Amino acid sequence: MPSHATSPRTSPPARRRRRTLTASCAVLAAALGLAACGTANGALRPQPGVTTASSPAGPTSSAPSAGPTGTPSSPGPSGSGPGTPMPPGAPATSAATATSPAPAAPKPTTPKPPATAPSTAKPPAHSPAPTAPPATRPPSATATPAPPPPPPPANDTATSVVRSTASGGRTVALTFDDGPGPATGQVLDLLAQYGAKATFCQIGQQAAANPALVKRIIAAGHRLCDHSVDHPQPFAALSHDRAGYEIAHAQEQIVRAGGPGTRVSWFRAPGGGFTADNQRIAAGLGLRPLGWSVDPRDWSRPGAASIVASVQSQLRPGGVVLLHDGGGDRSQTVAALKQLLPWLVAQGYRFDFPAG
DSSP, X not given: OOHHHHSOOOOHHHHHHHHHHHHHHHHHHHHHHHHHHHHHHOTTOOOTTOOOOOOOOOTTOOOOOBOTTSOBXXXXXXXXXXXXXXXXXXXXXXXXXXXXXXXXXXXXXXXXXXXXXXXXXXXXXXSOOXXXXXXXXXXXXXXXXXXXXXXXOTTSTTTSOBOSBSSOSSEEEEXXXXXXXXXXXXXXXXXXXXXXXXXXXXXXXXXXXXXXXXXXXXXTTOEEEEOOSSOOSSGGGSXXXXXXXXXXXXXXXXXXXXXXXXXXXXXXXXXXXXXXXXXXXXXXXXXEEBOOSBOOOGGGOOOHHHHHHHHHHHOOTXXXXXXXXXXXXXXXXXXXXXXXXXXXXXXXXXXXXXXX
16 A cells, blocks of 8 residues: 555645745744854845945944044944944945945044133234223323414413503603614603603614613613614514514614613514514513504604694503604604603603503
8 A cells, every 4th residue: 555545634724834834934944044144254245236225223223433543333233332343444234334424534623721711812903902091191202292382362461562551540651762862861861850760662773882871771760672673664564584683683782782681671663563473573582562552753853842732632541652762853852851741740640661
């Protein structure tokens, strides 16, 4: 009897289950064998030109971490800790690492100083100095020198023209121009008779030619005034330099004629030709510009009576009278003075000097 005749016959369902179980066991054995072989021999290495889809990052697909020397290392068995560093050119061990580019080595960074560390950087050129300047800064040695102050205005006390007496009230100041000359001695004699004091405005050249008369005037207690070197007219038209010469040189001539201690207190411009410029020049020399308030025009020789009448009509208390003791024939002036001196005394006038 054939052998199959003695074997127990199985039913079709049982055979199907057996075949299914056998196939499953074969698949499982093949899978386990393939996995073991791939792990040992790198059987899962992707073939050239084949792209394997990457799976979402999980515990086993973490990016390689940099080792102590900055060389990427392969993940360990669990993918969470550092593994053995891979040699250069070693193949990747998973699809995830095959498709993920290796991260670039981190750039070295310079550690920042602590927030509390003092800064050594210099402030920029436009920054203010770290310390506040002193309240009062001393002048710099290289600073540009300040410009000279402007000259005083024409109406300043030192440069203004005097037209009144020093004391005011019922006083009069007699002034004599253009000397000293032939009439000066006679004028001095008349003034002495009445105890009158006067001011003599002298031409520099005349003072230099008559030093004895200059000394006599000073000795009698009278005052001196600068009236230019040679009486140029119109004096107001002179240049600055010429006016300066006329005033300064005349002052020197008068002082030299009068001797040591001679003082010249005023300057009278010839013809009254005052300007702001020559007034400043005079003030710079210590001379006060001197004008007048009474002018009988005795220089024109109108007659003694006319001279007397003009003075009597024009004079007011504190006035300055303009007369002449030089520059020509002054006999009319001397004659008029003989009448005016007693009249002034009778009117209660006291003799004074100009202001300044």
